Amino acid sequence: MAAPTSIPATNPPSSSEFKPLLETQNLELFYGASRALKGITMGIRENLVTAFIGPSGCGKSTFLRCFNRMNDLIDGVRIVGECRVGGEDIYARDVDVIELRKRVGMVFQRSNPFPKSIFENIAYGLRLHGIRATSEIEGIVEQSLKGAAIWDEVKDRLHQSALGLSGGQQQRLCIARAIAIRPQVLLMDEPASALDPIATGKVEDLIVELKKDFTIVIVTHNMQQATRISDYTAFFYLGELVEYDLTTRIFTNPAKKKTEDYVTGRFG
Amino acid sequence: MTESTPEQRGVDRDWSGIRRAANFRPVEWLAEKMIQGVSFTAIAGVFLIFLFVGKEALPVFLGQTDSRLIQPIIPSSEVAKVKPEVLRQYLGLSVRDFAAMDQDTLKELMQVREEGAKDIPEYARSDPDSGVNGSGWRYLIAPHQWSGNEHPEYIWQPVGNIQKFNIIPLFLGSLKTTLIGLFFAVPLALAAALYVSQLAPVRVKEWVKPGIEMLAGIPSVVVGAFALLVLATWLQSIFHYQVRLNAFVAGIALGFAVIPLVFSIAEDALTSVPKSYVQAALAVGASRWQAARDIVLPAAIPGVFAAVVLGFGRAIGETMIVLIVCSAPVMSWNLFDSARSITTTIAAEMGELVPGSPHYRILFMLGTVLFAVTFLTNLIGDVVINRLKRRLEGKR
Numbered sequence: 171m172a173a174p175t176s177i178p179a180t181n182p183p184s185s186s187e188f189k190p191l192l193e194t195q196n197l198e199l200f201y202g203a204s205r206a207l208k209g210i211t212m213g214i215r216e217n218l219v220t221a222f223i224g225p226s227g228c229g230k231s232t233f234l235r236c237f238n239r240m241n242d243l244i245d246g247v248r249i250v251g252e253c254r255v256g257g258e259d260i261y262a263r264d265v266d267v268i269e270l271r272k273r274v275g276m277v278f279q280r281s282n283p284f285p286k287s288i289f290e291n292i293a294y295g296l297r298l299h300g301i302r303a304t305s306e307i308e309g310i311v312e313q314s315l316k317g318a319a320i321w322d323e324v325k326d327r328l329h330q331s332a333l334g335l336s337g338g339q340q341q342r343l344c345i346a347r348a349i350a351i352r353p354q355v356l357l358m359d360e361p362a363s364a365l366d367p368i369a370t371g372k373v374e375d376l377i378v379e380l381k382k383d384f385t386i387v388i389v390t391h392n393m394q395q396a397t398r399i400s401d402y403t404a405f406f407y408l409g410e411l412v413e414y415d416l417t418t419r420i421f422t423n424p425a426k427k428k429t430e431d432y433v434t435g436r437f438g
Numbered sequence: 439m440t441e442s443t444p445e446q447r448g449v450d451r452d453w454s455g456i457r458r459a460a461n462f463r464p465v466e467w468l469a470e471k472m473i474q475g476v477s478f479t480a481i482a483g484v485f486l487i488f489l490f491v492g493k494e495a496l497p498v499f500l501g502q503t504d505s506r507l508i509q510p511i512i513p514s515s516e517v518a519k520v521k522p523e524v525l526r527q528y529l530g531l532s533v534r535d536f537a538a539m540d541q542d543t544l545k546e547l548m549q550v551r552e553e554g555a556k557d558i559p560e561y562a563r564s565d566p567d568s569g570v571n572g573s574g575w576r577y578l579i580a581p582h583q584w585s586g587n588e589h590p591e592y593i594w595q596p597v598g599n600i601q602k603f604n605i606i607p608l609f610l611g612s613l614k615t616t617l618i619g620l621f622f623a624v625p626l627a628l629a630a631a632l633y634v635s636q637l638a639p640v641r642v643k644e645w646v647k648p649g650i651e652m653l654a655g656i657p658s659v660v661v662g663a664f665a666l667l668v669l670a671t672w673l674q675s676i677f678h679y680q681v682r683l684n685a686f687v688a689g690i691a692l693g694f695a696v697i698p699l700v701f702s703i704a705e706d707a708l709t710s711v712p713k714s715y716v717q718a719a720l721a722v723g724a725s726r727w728q729a730a731r732d733i734v735l736p737a738a739i740p741g742v743f744a745a746v747v748l749g750f751g752r753a754i755g756e757t758m759i760v761l762i763v764c765s766a767p768v769m770s771w772n773l774f775d776s777a778r779s780i781t782t783t784i785a786a787e788m789g790e791l792v793p794g795s796p797h798y799r800i801l802f803m804l805g806t807v808l809f810a811v812t813f814l815t816n817l818i819g820d821v822v823i824n825r826l827k828r829r830l831e832g833k834r
Binding site: 238240243245268269271272275276278280282283284285286294295298299330331332333334335344347348351 | 723
């Protein structure tokens with residue numbers, strides 16, 4: 171049963187050649203007594219976009235949040251198993267969560283800029299990490315806003331409140347804020363689900379652009395979105411990783427019946 | 439398959455049903471009107487109280503009160519010659535009472551006045567200040583060199599032959615105790631609110647929050663008694679000041695009354711800051727404390743400011759604690775001297791006064807001014823809060 175040929179179910183076929191940047195071994199997560207993640211083993215490659223898909227409540231967002239330990243904030247969460255980033259066990263006792271989160275950035279489902287100016291939204295993270303020189307901060311702010319394709323829209327109003335921006339602009343600002351601190355990994359939890367189609371398109375273009383510099387993991391409900399932007403796709407169902415493969419294969423020739431049913435819209 | 443008509447499906451085609459008369463809900467209507475009535479009664483109540491207090495205080499504002507020791511006397515034998523209006527004002531009667539009195543009664547009242555004037559002891563009569571009207575504006579606010587003083591001084595001494603009504607020591611007393619109370623209470627309450635709303639584990643929060651809010655349930659007499667008997671001794675043994683009961687002790691005790699109020703409102707404001715802000719801050723590498731201080735606190739500033747304004751109102755309006763702890767109306771900026779606040783003065787002195795006397799009216803004037811001060815504070819607070827809110831929301 172545990173023959174080597176069964177590996178493609180949980181790992182991309184090319185797994186023999188790459189060393190994953192993010193990897194988990196039998197990761198289990200409990201909310202109190204209920205088991206939300208059931209022994210997930212997977213590796214995520216560097217400088218690619220990996221999409222997590224699956225019906226609501228399947229654990230994909232919870233799994234995503236394991237990689238920057240965002241689940242720590244929830245009372246009663248317990249994690250068993252291994253979760254490594256860059257080879258380091260991030261749940262080890264001596265891990266500095268702040269340093270981890272500096273390397274693993276996150277963009278949330280609902281845009282959540284700070285109630286501060288556009289400039290301050292980005293400068294805050296920089297100052298947290300010890301960058302004090304105004305000229306340096308200004309440079310990084312501009313660079314990040316350009317990187318998030320929002321510079322032209324906001325360059326004349328940098329010192330106005332970020333809450334005055336539209337939803338799509340706010341989300342791109344949040345992406346700029348996340349990339350400003352130069353993380354290696356960018357976790358995105360349904361970053362476009364609250365946006366209109368035009369803003370969604372802009373965010374998607376941005377993600378494709380960003381994968382040159384970052385390893386991106388994105389949770390999405392939108393299967394077209396997964397096909398448009400991701401290189402690999404993982405399908406989760408009821409806390410289990412059902413199938414994980416090249417996106418093209420998941421959507422054209424999935425190995426599992428469950429995956430096929432889901433991607434063709436038969437349930438979900 | 440036959441199609442069912444809308445009527446068969448129970449669809450009401452009669453659109454007149456949308457008219458209000460068809461759906462009159464008497465209970466709802468009554469409830470709404472009652473709530474409306476109650477809220478308007480509250481506004482009317484505030485207005486009427488202010489009107490009453492203001493009416494009693496009006497003569498002071500207009501400078502019509504007279505607290506001179508030696509007042510002009512109209513001999514009772516002249517009762518028939520004096521103009522009725524002059525006589526009425528001389529006797530301090532209302533138009534209705536005056537109209538109801540016959541000449542004999544009036545004459546008797548005049549005799550009482552004459553005899554009262556005769557009773558003034560000689561030493562008081564010869565006091566150079568016996569002709570000074572201490573209830574005039576000049577004496578209420580500016581210092582005056584009373585006989586026996588070497589310099590002009592601010593003195594509140596409303597009993598005795600020469601009445602001295604300088605209100606500045608009272609304002610200073612209120613200011614001292616209130617500010618000490620706020621300086622003590624606000625940082626503590628805000629720190630506790632920040633801790634409970636952002637940092638404390640659920641288990642701790644469940645104990646600390648009700649604990650602090652329980653403080654609000656302690657009657658201020660009890661707080662005052664505690665300060666008088668225990669706190670005063672403790673503080674004296676720590677700070678080694680001269681006067682055991684002073685504005686500092688009163689201020690700290692006031693702080694105990696203010697803490698739960700400021701804590702409760704500030705905690706609500708901090709808790710209502712969206713959790714997504716905290717998550718965003720943590721995701722860029724902030725610690726819990728940094729997120730609370732840099733993101734949550736600024737986002738909750740309007741509510742926190744409202745808490746402080748309310749705390750100020752509570753502190754300046756609090757009577758019993760200051761009354762118990764210290765009550766000498768000393769004109770001194772020293773925090774470790776005694777003090778007497780405005781409210782304390784009103785509470786302590788109102789009970790034994792002749793209604794209509796200058797002293798009585800001055801107490802009402804103090805009440806009016808206090809009302810104006812708190813009203814203005816709240817008004818300014820409101821404007822500031824709205825500004826802060828608008829700035830946070832990105833509207834200018």
